[in-house]
Amino acid sequence: MNVTVIGAGYVGLVTAACLADVGNDVVCLDVDPRRVDMLNAGKVPIYEPGLDDVIQRNRDDGRLHFTSDTAQAVAHAQVQFIAVGTPQAEDGSADLGQVLSAAENLGRFMQGFKVVVTKSTVPVGTGERVRQTIADALQVRGMPNGIDDFSVASNPEFLKEGAAIDDFMRPDRIVIGTEPGPTGDRAKELLQRLYAPFNRVQERMLTMDVKSAELTKYASNAMLATRISFMNELANLASEVGLDIEQVRKGMGSDGRIGYSFLYAGTGYGGSCFPKDVRALIRTASSHGRHLRVLEAVEAVNEAQKHVLVQKINARFGSNLKGLLFGVWGLAFKPHTDDMREAPSRIVLKCLLERGAQVMAYDPVAMAQAKKVLANDCSGCSSMLDRLRFAQTPMECAQDADALVIVTEWPAFKSPNFETLRKVMRQPVIFDGRNLYDPGVRAQGFEYHAIGR
Incomplete structure (x- = not known):
């Protein structure tokens, strides 16, 4: 045809x-x-x-x-x-x-x-x-x-x-x-x-019919976003009460009515679809005099979740990060793309720079896009960008870092040489925003902070 x-x-x-x-x-x-x-x-x-x-x-x-x-x-x-x-x-x-x-x-x-x-x-x-x-x-x-x-x-x-x-x-x-x-x-x-x-x-x-097809797309993305925010709320509770959200995820996901997809705790969803589609669906309901209270909560939870890593960093190092170097692994909102739209890394990087930190960042494919969007995000204070550099490899990114911050779950980050990683870092501290590692990494000499673990 x-x-x-x-x-x-x-x-x-x-x-x-x-x-x-x-x-x-x-x-x-x-x-x-x-x-x-x-x-x-x-x-x-x-x-x-x-x-x-x-x-x-x-x-x-x-x-x-x-x-x-x-x-x-x-x-x-x-x-x-x-x-x-x-x-x-x-x-x-x-x-x-x-x-x-x-x-x-x-x-x-x-x-x-x-x-x-x-x-x-x-x-x-x-x-x-x-x-x-x-x-x-x-x-x-x-x-x-x-x-x-x-x-x-x-x-x-x-x-x-x-x-x-x-x-x-x-x-x-x-x-x-x-x-x-x-x-x-x-x-x-x-x-x-x-x-x-x-x-x-x-x-x-x-x-x-046409209208049903139009709503099917929004409803699908809204449901997936809801699962993500729901799991992130449980992960934050897990941190407070002292349990491992990964065990909870396995227990939930084994129920065939629930399944495992989109039940991973992390730093929130981003990209071109979920954020704007949730907001657009909320707006559509509002134009018809309705409130989608669940989706309003989903959006609020997601926006708050993007700050969780920064809150953990502040709890460990204080709010003044001057003189500290942070390596950031992952910039795109998800792996296998260079899409920086609504990426949680943008919040993390801006907050670190605003607090005086030096930042070294690495992403397998998204660094060119990241440079563009971060220049816009930090346009009000261009001096912050002077403290942001980009590495060519993950290990170069971690060199002399006071902490490593993992924001995107690229496969290349899942099984690093932990002995080498510990040796190149100034302080062996990991903030794992995607729960890539087992907490047992602490036995290898790392101070490990994850989401709900």
Whole structure:
């Protein structure tokens, strides 16, 4: 099939590359010509394991094309995915400016039947706004009859950063929301054909109405965020009463109704999805006169949790950290990505620098992004950045450190040479924000502080 994907960001690139990889002819449209030029030159502007190989393979085979020509992209296919950003607005709601701009451009250029599929994470009711925006653009063109010649659908993405290719190619579910009536039926049939390669082993497609599909995405992320905040609250209690939250996690997770996923205590969730999706869902409820009290608590717990490591550091060293050097392992909000959005490391680093500490930081892939966001975070006091340096290896990061602070659970951090680590540090103190190590590391000469252990 011919497919157009509007937006060459994280979701758009993964969607375009994976659909091309199963044989479709895909055009990926982006309004930024510099990004298009970069992609056409074989350079991928985001870090996602395996994505550059899939893009290159399908570009070389002629199934994946990048353009900034809207008319060309709209004319290319019946199925048009909108996969643009929905950043958080000042009031916590999702900013739909890019989504509606894409819809308007579709209305300006579309000819013949189109299925307009929102792949972006959007609030309930966005499909109706997309439909109205397209209809308005058709009206301006003098094509009022065109409003019956397209259908709006919702197909939310469920991609984990760091495992997005595998998630797309081997999905646990494919959610399709379509409109009622003949055009909706036609849209459903086209999307079933498009996703047929992903259903050969097992039927994974769930069909529903558009609004239900839109809410499914938010509800899924909100539930996962809830599990994280719930476990972090229990971990903080575990610290107070003197027990090991890891044992509690195993006891809980062994119940099949609960399971082990997203029950790890840590420094809170970050990234591009959970924080803004929880806030957007809270905002959606508020606009309908409702309070989602559980999710309001989830967000509050998460914001507080990002400060837990700093509180432990202050309890050990005091609030004045001048003259002390801290090594920080991990900057991205999770492993296998360079995404620094809402990363707990940003809170940790800023607090350490504000208290006068010297900081050496290391991350396998996120240091370039970290330098950009930290320059913005510390723009009010640029002198703080003079005390922040970046190492080339984990051991260099720990050299002469008064404490090692672990913020991201990269695999490379899970089994260090503890004897070497202890020797290179000035003080063998570890603040483990991801509970990577067993408390038995204390027997190897370390002072060990973890989350709820």
